[in-house]
Amino acid sequence: MVGAEKELKIHFRPGCVRLLEEDVSVPDRRVLVTGATGLLGRAVYKEFLDNNWNAVGCGYRRARPKFEKVNLLDPGAVRKIIQEFKPQAVIHCAAERRPDVVESQPEYARQLNVSTSGCIAKESAEIGAFLIYMSTDYIFDGSHPPYRENDAPNPLSLYGKTKLEGERLVLKNHPGAAVLRVPILYGRVEELDECSVTVIFGKVQCSSTVACMDHWQQRFPTHVADVARVCRQMSERRIQDPSISGIFHWSGNERMTKFEIACTMADVFNLPSSHLRAVTDGPAAGALRPRDAQLDCSRLEQLGIGQRTPFRLGLQRCLWPFLCDKQWRQTVFH
Numbered sequence: 001m002v003g004a005e006k007e008l009k010i011h012f013r014p015g016c017v018r019l020l021e022e023d024v025s026v027p028d029r030r031v032l033v034t035g036a037t038g039l040l041g042r043a044v045y046k047e048f049l050d051n052n053w054n055a056v057g058c059g060y061r062r063a064r065p066k067f068e069k070v071n072l073l074d075p076g077a078v079r080k081i082i083q084e085f086k087p088q089a090v091i092h093c094a095a096e097r098r099p100d101v102v103e104s105q106p107e108y109a110r111q112l113n114v115s116t117s118g119c120i121a122k123e124s125a126e127i128g129a130f131l132i133y134m135s136t137d138y139i140f141d142g143s144h145p146p147y148r149e150n151d152a153p154n155p156l157s158l159y160g161k162t163k164l165e166g167e168r169l170v171l172k173n174h175p176g177a178a179v180l181r182v183p184i185l186y187g188r189v190e191e192l193d194e195c196s197v198t199v200i201f202g203k204v205q206c207s208s209t210v211a212c213m214d215h216w217q218q219r220f221p222t223h224v225a226d227v228a229r230v231c232r233q234m235s236e237r238r239i240q241d242p243s244i245s246g247i248f249h250w251s252g253n254e255r256m257t258k259f260e261i262a263c264t265m266a267d268v269f270n271l272p273s274s275h276l277r278a279v280t281d282g283p284a285a286g287a288l289r290p291r292d293a294q295l296d297c298s299r300l301e302q303l304g305i306g307q308r309t310p311f312r313l314g315l316q317r318c319l320w321p322f323l324c325d326k327q328w329r330q331t332v333f334h
């Protein structure tokens with residue numbers, strides 16, 4: 001193991017190799033996180049690093065200086081990083097997850113969401129690494145919630161279709177892999193528009209302009225730190241328990257529409273909400289979306305895996321740096 005560590009130090013920048021010489025008694029647990037520059041991947045990388053895993057994260061456009069720059073569309077690059085790092089676990093977060101972008105660039109989206117995922121699965125299986133493929137509640141049509149893992153998928157959008165094809169190819173190429181489906185995510189963002197929950201905060205704070213908000217689609221906003229914890233717990237449990245494979249669901253348990261999310265933000269930060277208007281029609285434009293794709297999480301719950309950050313607390317933690325009223329911010333948080 002120590003020899004392996006020394007070898008790894010040659011291939012990866014010192015900052016990426018966390019085990020120190022005096023830590024040799026600590027199990028050498030290596031995890032590769034794809035999409036480590038993204039909303040979920042950042043939280044996953046941090047969760048493993050904070051819990052004594054040797055983590056390497058890869059990104060693409062935002063990779064440098066913290067992460068490895070790997071174009072996952074290149075099968076040779078995928079093989080190289082997996083063969084060189086030889087992780088015990090791979091958490092595959094990289095994807096094109098904006099439904100409207102998937103519709104407008106279908107070939108690129110299919111390549112990243114399906115072919116790349118299949119390639120990562122094949123390479124992970126070859127070295128015996130556990131793989132978690134991140135998927136979505138959008139593989140369901142939302143007509144018969146709550147959904148269990150074995151319920152029949154019926155994606156409405158091309159995004160949902162590519163993620164479902166990705167699931168199937170991953171499990172075909174790596175039967176011991178896990179698929180983890182999650183709904184709308186939120187957490188610490190670099191910019192408010194990085195995430196479809198936090199982007200609402202801009203409209204909430206602009207109280208001089210009427211903001212029409214969807215009050216049709218049922219959402220279960222889920223904190224990325226909670227999903228990251230699930231990924232780590234599954235990976236650790238899997239070391240002893242080979243039954244940790246196949247499809248799993250994780251989700252927050254607070255049901256709300258985007259209009260209700262906006263009202264909650266206004267309430268948490270004591271901001272006006274009279275400019276927020278509820279729109280109860282279904283989506284008129286853009287990719288089709290399921291009305292209520294609530295995920296049943298009992299499989300993970302029965303394993304004692306998972307945590308749920310209360311939504312108001314999660315919002316407070318990730319939004320306060322973006323509060324325009326700096327005086328109010330100082331009064332409350334300092």
Ligand SMILES: NC(=O)c1ccc[n+]([C@@H]2O[C@H](COP(=O)([O-])OP(=O)(O)OC[C@H]3O[C@@H](n4cnc5c(N)ncnc54)[C@H](OP(=O)(O)O)[C@@H]3O)[C@@H](O)[C@H]2O)c1
Pocket residue numbers: 034035036037038039040041058059060061062063070071072073092093094095096097112134135136137163182183184185186196
């Ligand atoms: N966000 C949600 O609400 C949500 C809901 C359900 C499921 N999910 C699933 O959760 C996973 C993570 O989503 P997210 O919101 O964290 O996505 P995200 O913030 O959009 O991040 C996407 C990641 O993919 C990387 N990437 C894109 N093209 C790449 C390429 N050619 N080579 C290497 N890396 C590439 C990006 O790297 P760079 O930015 O460095 O280029 C980035 O790290 C996805 O599988 C998604 O389908 C997300």
